[in-house]
Amino acid sequence: MKATGASLAETGRYLRRSLTQSLRLMVGMPDYDTYLSHMARTHPGQEAMSYEAFFRERLEARYGGGKGRCC
Amino acid sequence: MHSIRRHLVWLVVAMVGAFALGTVALSRGESINALWIVVAAICTYLIAYRYYSLFIATRVLGLDGKRKTPAHRHNDGLDYVPTDKNVLFGHHFAAIAGAGPLVGPVLAAQMGYLPGLLWILGGVVFAGAVQDFIVLFISTRRDGRSLGDLIKQEMGTVPGMIALFGTFMIMIIILAVLALIVVKALAESPWGTFTVAATIPVALFMGVYLRYIRPGRIGEISVIGFVLLMAAIFGGQAVSQSPVWGPMFTFDGKALTWMLIGYGFIAASLPVWLLLAPRDYLSTFLKIGTIIALAIGIVFVAPTLQMPAVTQFAQGNGPVWSGNLFPFLFITIACGAVSGFHALISSGTTPKMLDNELNARFIGYGGMLAESFVAVMALVAAACIDPGVYFAMNSPAALVGSTPEAVAQTISGWGFAVTPDMLLQTAKDVGETTILGRAGGAPTLAVGMAHILHQVIGGQAMMAFWYHFAILFEALFILTAVDAGTRAGRFMLQDLMGSFVPALKRTDSLPANLTATFLCVAAWGYFLYQGVVDPLGGINTLWPLFGISNQMLAAVALMLGVVVLFRMKRERYAWVAAAPAAWLLVCTLTAGWQKIFSADPKVGFLSHAAKYADGLAQGVLIAPAKTPEAMARIVFNDRLDAGLCALFIFVVLSVLVYSVRTCLAARRAHQPTARETPFEPMAAA
Numbered sequence: 207m208k209a210t211g212a213s214l215a216e217t218g219r220y221l222r223r224s225l226t227q228s229l230r231l232m233v234g235m236p237d238y239d240t241y242l243s244h245m246a247r248t249h250p251g252q253e254a255m256s257y258e259a260f261f262r263e264r265l266e267a268r269y270g271g272g273k274g275r276c277c
Numbered sequence: 278m279h280s281i282r283r284h285l286v287w288l289v290v291a292m293v294g295a296f297a298l299g300t301v302a303l304s305r306g307e308s309i310n311a312l313w314i315v316v317a318a319i320c321t322y323l324i325a326y327r328y329y330s331l332f333i334a335t336r337v338l339g340l341d342g343k344r345k346t347p348a349h350r351h352n353d354g355l356d357y358v359p360t361d362k363n364v365l366f367g368h369h370f371a372a373i374a375g376a377g378p379l380v381g382p383v384l385a386a387q388m389g390y391l392p393g394l395l396w397i398l399g400g401v402v403f404a405g406a407v408q409d410f411i412v413l414f415i416s417t418r419r420d421g422r423s424l425g426d427l428i429k430q431e432m433g434t435v436p437g438m439i440a441l442f443g444t445f446m447i448m449i450i451i452l453a454v455l456a457l458i459v460v461k462a463l464a465e466s467p468w469g470t471f472t473v474a475a476t477i478p479v480a481l482f483m484g485v486y487l488r489y490i491r492p493g494r495i496g497e498i499s500v501i502g503f504v505l506l507m508a509a510i511f512g513g514q515a516v517s518q519s520p521v522w523g524p525m526f527t528f529d530g531k532a533l534t535w536m537l538i539g540y541g542f543i544a545a546s547l548p549v550w551l552l553l554a555p556r557d558y559l560s561t562f563l564k565i566g567t568i569i570a571l572a573i574g575i576v577f578v579a580p581t582l583q584m585p586a587v588t589q590f591a592q593g594n595g596p597v598w599s600g601n602l603f604p605f606l607f608i609t610i611a612c613g614a615v616s617g618f619h620a621l622i623s624s625g626t627t628p629k630m631l632d633n634e635l636n637a638r639f640i641g642y643g644g645m646l647a648e649s650f651v652a653v654m655a656l657v658a659a660a661c662i663d664p665g666v667y668f669a670m671n672s673p674a675a676l677v678g679s680t681p682e683a684v685a686q687t688i689s690g691w692g693f694a695v696t697p698d699m700l701l702q703t704a705k706d707v708g709e710t711t712i713l714g715r716a717g718g719a720p721t722l723a724v725g726m727a728h729i730l731h732q733v734i735g736g737q738a739m740m741a742f743w744y745h746f747a748i749l750f751e752a753l754f755i756l757t758a759v760d761a762g763t764r765a766g767r768f769m770l771q772d773l774m775g776s777f778v779p780a781l782k783r784t785d786s787l788p789a790n791l792t793a794t795f796l797c798v799a800a801w802g803y804f805l806y807q808g809v810v811d812p813l814g815g816i817n818t819l820w821p822l823f824g825i826s827n828q829m830l831a832a833v834a835l836m837l838g839v840v841v842l843f844r845m846k847r848e849r850y851a852w853v854a855a856a857p858a859a860w861l862l863v864c865t866l867t868a869g870w871q872k873i874f875s876a877d878p879k880v881g882f883l884s885h886a887a888k889y890a891d892g893l894a895q896g897v898l899i900a901p902a903k904t905p906e907a908m909a910r911i912v913f914n915d916r917l918d919a920g921l922c923a924l925f926i927f928v929v930l931s932v933l934v935y936s937v938r939t940c941l942a943a944r945r946a947h948q949p950t951a952r953e954t955p956f957e958p959m960a961a962a
Contacts, residue, residue: 228367230495232565233558234626236358244354261493262550264355269549269557269761 234268235261287327294320302391304586311580311657314394318653322646325402330642333407334635337842337850338414342635345957347421347628357421359632362639368630369644371561372622373409374568376455376755377612377827378648380718382656383725384820385609386667387595389587390660392606394653400607400614401649404857408831409619410641411838411854416624417631418953424624424834428932430952431840436935440833443928444621445769446921447826449797451618452762453804454819455755456541460533460809461717461816462748467526468517468708470533472745473752474526475509476556477540483555495558502559506753510745514708530809537759538802544756545763545794553760560754567726567750571654574729584660584667589692596672597716598817599879600871604864608824613652615861617830619645633959658725665695666703670724671716673814675901684713708741716814723747766797807914812901813879818918821872825865825922829929832861836936843943844951851940862933869926873919882922886915 227237238257245254255263297317301309334340351357360368385393416422419430425444429437463469483502487493516522528536544552593601598609612618623641631637659667668688669677677687681697688695704712707727712720727743735742768784770793775782781789808815838854875881878888889908892899902908943950 224361224364226496227361227364229562229565231360231364231368232371232561233495233554235495236355236360236630240358241354244352244358248352258492261487265550265554267356269553269764 235264287324290320290323294324301394302586308581308583311575311582311661314390314582314653314657315575318394318398318650321398321402322650325406326643326646329402330406330410330638333410333642333853334638337847337853338411339847340414340634340637341956342633343959344418344634345959346417346631346634347954348630348632349959350954350957351420351629356626357629360630362632362636365627365630365632365636366640366644366647369622369627369640370647371565372626373612373616373619373644374564374648374651375612375758376458376719376751377616377618378652379655379722379751380458381610381612381824382652383659383718383721384597384671384716384816385606386584386656386659387588387597387671388591388602388606389585390582390656391586392591392602393610393656396606396610397614397649397652397656400610401645404831404835404861405613405615405619405649406642406645407853407857408615408617408834408838409623409645410637411841412620412623412834413628413631413637413641414634415837415841416628417634417637420954421628422624424620424837427624428833428837431837431844432932432935432939436932439928439931441769442773443826443833443925444830445766445773446924447617447823447830448762448766448769449800450804450819450823450826450921452541452759452766452801453808454816454823455758455762456534456537456801456805457808457815457819458717458719459752459755460530460537460805461715462719462723462752463528463533464530464715465527465711466517466709466748467523468513468741468745469748469752470513470526470528471516471522472506472509472513472749473756475512476506476559476749476753476756477552479505479509480552480556480559483558484551487555488550498555499558499562502555503562506559506563506749510742510749513745514741517708531806534802534806534809537805538798540756541759541763541802542794542798544760545767545798546791549764553757553764556753556757556760560750560757563750564754567747568651568654570730571658571726572650574726574733575654575657578729578732580657580661580729580732582657582660583662584664588664594879596668596676597814598820599877600821600868604868604871605821605824607861607864608821608828608868610652611824611827611831613649613655615828615831615857617827617832617834620830620834655722655725658722658729660725662721662725662728663695663699663703665689665693666699666712666724667721668693669695669700670712670714670721672714673716673812673817674714675812679713681711681713706737706740707744709744714814716816718816719748719751722751763794763797763801766800767793770797817879821868822918822921825869825872826925828861828865829925832858832865832929833932835861836932840936840939840943841951843940844946844949846943846949848940848944862929865929866926869922872922882915882919886912886919889915 238260241260242254245252294317297313297320300313301317348357348359382393415427419427425437425441428440463473479502483498486498516526591602627640665688669684677684681700685695685697685700700712704710707724723744726747727740730743731737731740771782771784783789804819808819811818835854835858839851839858842848842851842854871880873882876884878885889899889912893905893908899908902911
């Protein structure tokens with residue numbers, strides 16, 4: 207009984223997380239936590255960008271380069 | 278025994294789908310329920326995904342789950358990020374689905390719903406989804422390079438440059454035609470104009486909020502923005518009923534054209550965070566929400582289709598756009614069946630985020646199936662309004678007259694019974710003074726959506742709200758596309774012109790940027806203006822140009838697929854890409870040829886120009902032109918459009934020649950010559 211409850215809650219968390227991530231990625235904003243863990247894992251010496259800096263960087267990358275989107 | 282049982286459930290799906298499709302196709306005389314179409318479409322997608330896309334994945338392309346993808350190889354947490362496949366599916370879908378799948382099917386409904394439906398289903402399974410999948414695969418194996426780079430790499434520099442130039446021209450036509458849709462929807466509509474204009478201050482506020490007040494809080498500001506948008510719809514209602522404010526927001530097409538051109542120039546020159554980004558958030562979320570709402574609405578309401586399965590206009594001579602079913606149906610519905618622009622997306626951000634090569638099937642093929650479903654829903658929405666109303670909205674005044682009485686009489690004469698009262702009542706229901714001459718798809722779709730959604734929420738009283746909600750939703754993402762597209766066009770132009778005048782290449786120089794932006798806006802603005810003053814409604818001219826160029830780009834992308842398959846030494850499977858490429862070449866070259874040389878002035882640009890040139894020579898005015906200058910302008914524009922068509926034909930034929938040469942060279946080689954990034958195994962998790 208308990209196991210099902212835990213897995214249900216887990217599924218719920220996964221769904222909510224995926225949904226948020228999808229919505230943010232739709233407007234070009236990758237997951238910040240993923241970025242942080244990537245920086246911690248592969249560039250432990252370097253300082254990671256703050257969320258605000260990350261946000262600005264991604265915004266420029268999405269719209270600044272003049273990439274087209276579909277009709 | 279086990280393997281048979283595995284296929285049993287799919288056999289059931291296939292039978293249900295075949296039965297639904299049979300019901301749709303064979304019902305004559307009695308009107309059928311839209312759910313049959315929905316069931317037929319979904320079963321087709323399921324079968325195609327389960328079998329055909331699996332065949333492509335395993336046999337044709339040989340996807341390798343052990344091969345390192347660019348997301349892992351270059352992982353930087355920013356551009357290259359291994360992403361959950363469901364999350365990436367959402368990203369990819371949001372990038373490919375726009376106005377295209379909503380407009381094309383609505384325009385194609387003049388032939389009845391059946392031809393459009395069959396092309397959407399057949400096209401997506403064998404052409405559109407295949408293209409998206411193959412390009413995604415090719416780009417993923419080459420570090421996520423763009424389509425232009427891929428063509429350069431696999432075929433040579435010259436075809437690469439030609440394809441890039443073709444893409445730029447397609448972009449210009451797309452921007453013009455999208456802007457035309459907005460003009461058609463907002464002309465003489467104070468409600469719509471106010472609502473859409475209000476999105477500018479709303480977006481500016483959101484931009485400032487995200488930059489300075491609460492940086493990066495996308496979720497909360499989007500909710501605030503959404504609430505403000507809904508308030509703008511109600512504000513528009515108040516404005517349209519006010520004797521003072523109403524006239525201030527009532528404009529004709531020409532005035533709106535100049536406003537859009539000015540808007541395009543200013544918007545594309547502002548910093549991206551101020552207007553473009555916040556507007557993009559709103560339009561993306563609204564788009565996804567509306568698509569889901571429409572799907573729920575169709576299933577919940579289960580509307581009956583009013584449009585006949587096939588109308589007499591399948592023989593050609595339709596009022597919305599002229600030309601026969603072949604080849605013009607196949608260029609009218611591009612997005613939803615097959616769209617070349619997707620090749621740019623599939624070789625853009627998506628391949629950089631694929632967690633595993635095997636996911637390319639779900640994202641590339643599956644993503645396109647989802648877009649196709651959007652097109653099917655648009656077709657349903659257009660087919661469930663009264664055909665008389667449909668033709669009244671989409672026929673140009675030069676053909677059917679401009680008063681409700683005249684229009685009702687002409688259209689009833691075609692066999693679609695409609696009364697002036699019905700036309701006035703429909704306009705009143707949706708809160709407008711007139712619905713006549715609103716070709717372009719958006720208003721028709723809005724009436725259809727209002728027809729469906731008011732039965733779910735709000736009842737008759739909310740119909741006008743839903744209509745303007747739908748107009749707002751389309752205008753919002755079209756304006757985003759105009760802004761983003763002008764910027765993209767500017768970069769392409771600077772890149773192309775930079776080869777001759779190096780100073781123009783500098784994207785950090787303000788004069789260079791403003792010059793390129795101005796040229797870009799002037800180019801699409803010219804076609805937009807031409808479309809707005811076109812007596813036959815503009816759509817009749819611009820949409821085929823858009824369709825031809827977009828389908829040609831698809832043919833180019835599929836030819837790239839053929840070339841890569843040959844270079845991989847998998848040429849025995851090359852038909853998977855070669856067959857749809859050949860079909861698209863046949864359609865687009867025939868359509869292009871007819872648009873230039875057809876003797877029917879309604880179809881052929883040159884014969885239309887000749888008609889007016891003769892009139893000029895003999896000193897007679899040909900309606901609807903009112904002056905000799907107007908006639909001279911028509912002649913010039915016709916010849917310009919013919920030249921553009923010829924240019925597109927040249928682009929696609931030269932890519933064809935290069936493809937054949939490259940394929941022959943690849944056949945002679947004894948080992949694979951495809952230039953993939955060398956194999957690296959995926960690191961153990």
